[in-house]
Amino acid sequence: MASVEYRHISKVYTDDTRALEDLNLQVEDGEMMVLVGPSGCGKSTALRLLAGLDPVTEGQVLIDGKPVNESPPQHRDIAMVFQNYALYPHMTVRDNLEFPLRMMKLSRMERTKQVEETAYLLGLSELLQRRPKELSGGQCQRVAMGRALVRKPKVFLMDEPLSNLDAKLRIQIRAEIAALQKRLGVTTLYVTHDQVEAMTLGDRIAVLNGGRLQQVGRPQELYDKPDNTFVASFLGNPGMNIFSARLNSEAAIVDLADGGWQIPLESLLAQKPQMKQYLDRPLMAGLRPEAFSTQITPSAEVVVEAVEPLGHERLVYFTPSDTMSGSGQETLVARLTGLPRERVGESFRVGLDPTRLCFFNKEGEVIA
Ligand SMILES: Nc1ncnc2c1ncn2[C@@H]1O[C@H](COP(=O)(O)OP(=O)(O)OP(=O)(O)O)[C@@H](O)[C@H]1O
Ligand SMILES: [Mg+2]
The missing domain is CATH 2.40.50.140 (Nucleic acid-binding proteins)
Structure with missing residues (x-):
C-alpha cells in the first residue's frame, strides 16, 4: 500500500493539447479517491501519468513520497482496470486470474493460494472453470478487477470500469467495489464522469474541469459547500x-x-x-x-x-x-x-x- 502525490503536474500532448494544468493532489494510504469531471477534463490523463504510460510535461508524481517520473510502469507496482477491459477469451477464469502471477514467476502453490483468495473475495470461486464467454457482464468485470488485484498492487487505478454495464448492475458492482476496496485497504484512484458514482464511492472526490482541479474534499463537503459554481452545478442530480x-x-x-x-x-x-x-x-x-x-x-x-x-x-x-x-x-x-x-x-x-x-x-x- 502507498500514498500518491501529484505535485504541480502539467501535461501537454505533442499536438499542444493542454490536458492538465498545475495539478496538486494527495491521495492518502488506503484511500479511495474519485476523479470526476466532464469528458475531456483530464481524468484518464491523470491516471496514465501515475501508471507511467505517458510522461509528465512538468511537475513530479510521487508514490510513497518517492518521485517516480523516471521509473517505467512495471516498476511502479500499479494495477489498472479500464472501461474496455479485455479478458483472455481462450483461458478459464482461473487462468485469467493466474496470468499476472505467472509473469511474476511465483511458485505454483503461491499462485493457487492468491488466485483462490481473490476469487473468494470477488465471489468468483464457483466460476473458476468457466471461460469469459460463459460469464455475465458483471462477472466479467469482476474477473477483470480480480486480475488487477491478484498481485496485490500498491495502487489500484480504475478508469470508468462500470460504463459498459446496465444501470442495475452498475449499482450492485459499485457497492461491491466500495466494500472490496475497504477490505483490502488498497490505495485507489477511481475515474468516472458520473457524479452519483463519485458521491457514493469516494472517501474524497477531486473535481476536474478543463484540466484544472476545481475542488477536492469529502463528498458531503463538496455538495454542501462548493468552491465555485462549476462544482455546485456539476454535483447533484439535478445540480445546484x-x-x-x-x-x-x-x-x-x-x-x-x-x-x-x-x-x-x-x-x-x-x-x-x-x-x-x-x-x-x-x-x-x-x-x-x-x-x-x-x-x-x-x-x-x-x-x-x-x-x-x-x-x-x-x-x-x-x-x-x-x-x-x-x-x-x-x-x-x-x-x-x-x-x-x-x-x-x-x-x-x-x-x-x-x-x-x-x-x-x-x-x-x-x-x-
Ligand atoms: N494522446 C493524446 N494526444 C493528444 N491529445 C490527447 C491525447 N490523449 C488525450 N488527449 C486530450 O487531452 C484532454 C484530456 O483527455 P483525457 O482522456 O484525460 O480526458 P478524460 O477526462 O478522461 O475524458 P473522458 O471522460 O471522455 O474519458 C482531451 O482534450 C483529449 O482530447
Ligand atoms: Mg477518460
Whole structure:
C-alpha cells in the first residue's frame, strides 16, 4: 500500500493539447479517491501519468513520497482496470486470474493460494472453470478487477470500469467495489464522469474541469459547500440552482432571482458577516433543489414549466413570475415531496430555506 502525490503536474500532448494544468493532489494510504469531471477534463490523463504510460510535461508524481517520473510502469507496482477491459477469451477464469502471477514467476502453490483468495473475495470461486464467454457482464468485470488485484498492487487505478454495464448492475458492482476496496485497504484512484458514482464511492472526490482541479474534499463537503459554481452545478442530480442575487443596502433587503424572493439584509449579514463587502454588487446565489419547499417562507409566485414525477418525490421546473425587471429568467428546479399540486403553465408559491443559500462572486467563486 502507498500514498500518491501529484505535485504541480502539467501535461501537454505533442499536438499542444493542454490536458492538465498545475495539478496538486494527495491521495492518502488506503484511500479511495474519485476523479470526476466532464469528458475531456483530464481524468484518464491523470491516471496514465501515475501508471507511467505517458510522461509528465512538468511537475513530479510521487508514490510513497518517492518521485517516480523516471521509473517505467512495471516498476511502479500499479494495477489498472479500464472501461474496455479485455479478458483472455481462450483461458478459464482461473487462468485469467493466474496470468499476472505467472509473469511474476511465483511458485505454483503461491499462485493457487492468491488466485483462490481473490476469487473468494470477488465471489468468483464457483466460476473458476468457466471461460469469459460463459460469464455475465458483471462477472466479467469482476474477473477483470480480480486480475488487477491478484498481485496485490500498491495502487489500484480504475478508469470508468462500470460504463459498459446496465444501470442495475452498475449499482450492485459499485457497492461491491466500495466494500472490496475497504477490505483490502488498497490505495485507489477511481475515474468516472458520473457524479452519483463519485458521491457514493469516494472517501474524497477531486473535481476536474478543463484540466484544472476545481475542488477536492469529502463528498458531503463538496455538495454542501462548493468552491465555485462549476462544482455546485456539476454535483447533484439535478445540480445546484444558480440565480442572481443582490444585497440592496437602500431597501435593506436581499433580492434573489431578480426579486423573486426577498430576505431581510440584516438577517443575512447576521448569519454571514463577510457578505458586508458585497453590498449593491451583482452576485450569484446557489440553492439545492431540495432547499425549496411549499411549506416555508420567504415564498414567491412561480410558473411551472415541467414536472417530473420520480415516485417518492418530484422535480418541478419553474420560473419566477413576479420579477422586478421581467428579464429572461433561467429555469429553476425544486425537489418536492407530498401531494403534487403543480400543473404545467400554472403558477404556485414556492419558498426557500435562506440558511442553505450559497453566494458566489461574478467570477463564480464562493464568497459565503
Ligand atoms: N494522446 C493524446 N494526444 C493528444 N491529445 C490527447 C491525447 N490523449 C488525450 N488527449 C486530450 O487531452 C484532454 C484530456 O483527455 P483525457 O482522456 O484525460 O480526458 P478524460 O477526462 O478522461 O475524458 P473522458 O471522460 O471522455 O474519458 C482531451 O482534450 C483529449 O482530447
Ligand atoms: Mg477518460
